[in-house]
Amino acid sequence: MVMELISFQKLFQMTKVINSQFEMSEILQVFVDAIAGEITQADLVGFFLKQPDGTFQGYKGNKLPVDITELLIDPREDEFVRDILRNQASDYISDTSIDLRLDQSKRQLLKIKSILGIPVIVENDVFGLVFVHDFGKPMNITQEQMEVTEAFVNMASVAIRNIRMFEQRQLLMEKQQLLLDATKALSESxxxxxxxxxxxxxxxxxxxxxxxxxxxxxxxxxxxxxxxxxxxxxxxxxxxxxxxxxxxxxxxxxxxxxxxxxxxxxxxxxxxxxxxxxxxxxxxxxxxxxxxxxxxxxxxxxxxxxxxxxxxxxxxxxxxxxxxxxxxxxxxxxxxNAQHTETLDHSVNERSIELQHANFKLEGLVRELEHLNELKSDFIATLSHELRTPITAVKGSVDILSKGILGGLNDSQKDLLDIASKSIERLLDQVNELLDFAKMENGKFELVYTEADFKEIIKESVHIVQSLINKKKLILVVESDAETDTIVSVDKQRILQILLNLLSNAIKFTPPMGVITIKTIFEETVLTVEVHDSGIGIPYEKQKNIFTKFYQANNQINGTGLGLAISKQLIELHGGRIWFESTEGQGSVFKFTLPKGRG
CATH class of the missing domain: 3.30.450.40 (GAF domain)
Incomplete structure (x- = not known):
């Protein structure tokens, strides 16, 4: 009874030692040393670890005469081991010369006379095998020692299972952390x-x-x-x-x-x-x-x-x-995502390069066009100056002839001179338009501001076109909402030029017995002028080009196609704007605004 108490005290102490270890190698070393020195007093104790192929490799021993790690147990060659594995229970051979189940090569190498084999069971599977024996002599082992050894192996199995569970938890945590790190790193790549x-x-x-x-x-x-x-x-x-x-x-x-x-x-x-x-x-x-x-x-x-x-x-x-x-x-x-982004970036870079080349070509074309435009403006200015001198001379000659200074004229001659005079006036107006256009293109055009009564400007423009109105039997109506303060600061001659241009167009495109209305609206700081006609109107497809230089909505009407373009630039130079509304077959209305003060 005293012996049993001492054995269990030793078992308890050694179990505490085993459970205080956290490394598998340390646990197994304490394990074999305790069995050899404290429990069985056996010469040799070895622990063999199960391998993936089912064999058992020597792992830990107390003081074997050979290196235990060089020993390998193959159950196919060892019936004693096969029985332990099949029964998952301890087995004891008291005399190896009679019980021949043990691998004979191992028996001879380690001079085994008797041997105790115990399986280490972890989670219902054989984790390893423990062998206890003396060297060259039979073991003097009691039933009590075998039972204590088995109990100690069971305690060690629990410790090994706990270590494995701890290692598995650690491994799982490491994997989770590795996966988190990988996901984060990939999202930032x-x-x-x-x-x-x-x-x-x-x-x-x-x-x-x-x-x-x-x-x-x-x-x-x-x-x-x-x-x-x-x-x-x-x-x-x-x-x-x-x-x-x-x-x-x-x-x-x-x-x-x-x-x-x-x-x-x-x-x-x-x-x-x-x-x-x-x-x-x-x-x-x-x-x-x-x-x-x-x-x-x-x-x-x-x-x-x-x-x-x-x-x-x-x-x-x-x-x-x-x-x-x-x-x-x-x-x-x-x-x-990265492949898609790089493909997209590559496409964008290619398009950028293509666009850059196109821009270079476009810049070259723009420079060339600017140069051609300058040449055109210089040509128009030069030509207009050169034309104005002989036209003026011809006009003076026609005026002298018309007045009969050089002799009397018959009716046919007077009619021819009258036609010639009107043609010269028209040609001179066109030359003046070309000169104005050339100045505006070159940025050399300047307004000459004066204080003027806008009602007087309207009256003067009506007086100039009155003969054309009468000849075509048109009705001209002037409407104004102003009773006082119709004074504006403008370039009077240029505003008169704009009105005459709009009225001339209205007269040209309004059939006989039609109505042309000039309407002025005076507000506190802005003047609005409207020229209505009941003419043929402007086709919808041509309306977008009305203010384009050299464009004519009706090619059958003589002119330079500059009148409206110049009028637009003159109004904008004053700080105003011009627009129109037109319905084909129902007439048109051109409107423009002017600041009452200097633009």
Whole structure:
């Protein structure tokens, strides 16, 4: 009874020690030392860790005559171990010369006469195996010692499970943080180059692989083209050359077909045991295992990420697959946006260059047109001056003849001279218009302001055109809302010129017995003048060009086509504006405003 109490006290103390450790290696070392020194007093205690292929590799021992890490137990060659694994329970061989289940090579190497084997069960699975034995002699182990050892192994199993849970939580937190960091970094990557660098950095961490390739999917051709690579086993050039040799399509690679059409990832641990991949391509790259993830943006797959294991097979955990898929999903959107932005930027740059070239050409044309315009204005000014002198001389001669100073004239001669006089007046008006136009174009035109009674200007303009009004049997009406203060500051001769131009046009385009009305509206600071006619009106398609230089709405009427253009410029020089309203067949009304003070 005292022995049992001492054993349980030791068990309790050692359990406290185990549970105070946080490293798996430290726990297992305390574990084997305690069993050897405190519980069984055995010469040799070894812990063997289960491997992915089902074998058990030596991991920790107290003082074996050989390096325990060099020892490997294969259950296929050791019936004793197979029984422990099958029953998931302890087993004891009291005499290895009679019970031959133990691997004989291990028995001879370690001179095992008797042996206790205990499985370390963690989460209903064998995590490792503990073997207790003496060297070259049978063990003198009691039932109580075996039970205490089993209890201690169970306590150690709990500690190992807790450590594994802690490590898994830590790993999960690290993955979550890595995913957050990757997502943030990708969202801040604006160029394709930055996105790719960020992707490869985080995918290497997530996958544990140094070979990662991005391929783009050509939906029209159904081909998978190499895009970017991060690898220590193959260069980018070699990678692209081999791809050209194989030319992957979704028709010749069912794995890629499923990934792209079903938009889901895939992992294959043995590519040659799976009929879906293109084995020719995998042989070319010496690929043994592979993970493939779709790149999905805006509901469509535009590429895939391939993470192969080159030269050796690899097992894939579901958590790794999910983690890498999350990185791929975040990358897909960032890469698609960056590619679209750079394509758009490239198009904008191309259009900008084209526009710049067009602007250069346009600037050249503008300079050329400006030069031609200057030549035209100089030509018109020179020609007008040259014409005015002989026209004036001819006019004077006609006036002398008309007055009979050189002798009497018969009626026919008087009629001819009258026609000649009117033609000369018209020609002189056109020359004056050309001169005014040339001055305005060259910026040499100046207004001469005077105080004038606008009613007198109206009266003078009516007097000048009265003979034309009478000859065509038109009715001219003058309306004014002003009773006092009709004084304005204007260039009187130029305003008279504008009125005569508008009245002349109204007379030209108004049929006999028609009505022409001049209406003036005086406000506090602005004067508005309207010239109405009941003429033929202006066709709608020609209205936009009415104030254009050298334009005539009716080509059958003689003139320079400058009258309205010059009138517009004169009104604007005064600080006013001019516009019109016209309906074909119903007449027109031209309106202009003038500041009552100096413009």
């Amino acid at each position: 604006l160029s394709v180059k930055d996105v790719l660098n960020t992707f490869f950095h985080y995918m290497r961490k997530a996958s544990g692989s140094k070979d990662i390739g991005i391929h783009l999917y050509n939906e029209k051709e159904h081909t998978i083209e190499p895009y970017q690579l991060s690898s220590e086993n193959v260069t980018v050039d070699e990678w692209k050359v081999k791809h050209r040799e194989v030319k992957l399509t979704i028709e010749n690679d069912r794995l890629l077909y499923e990934v792209i059409t079903q938009k889901k990832s895939a992992a294959i641990e043995d590519v040659y045991a799976d009929p879906r991949p293109n084995h020719k391509a995998f042989v070319s790259f010496d690929i043994r295992s592979i993970m493939v993830f779709p790149l999905v943006a805006k509901g469509s797959v535009y590429g895939v990420v391939a993470i192969p294991s080159i030269g050796k097979p690899r097992k894939y955990e579901a958590s790794i697959l999910e983690f890498c898929q999350s990185i791929s999903d975040a990358t897909a959107t960032a890469l698609s």
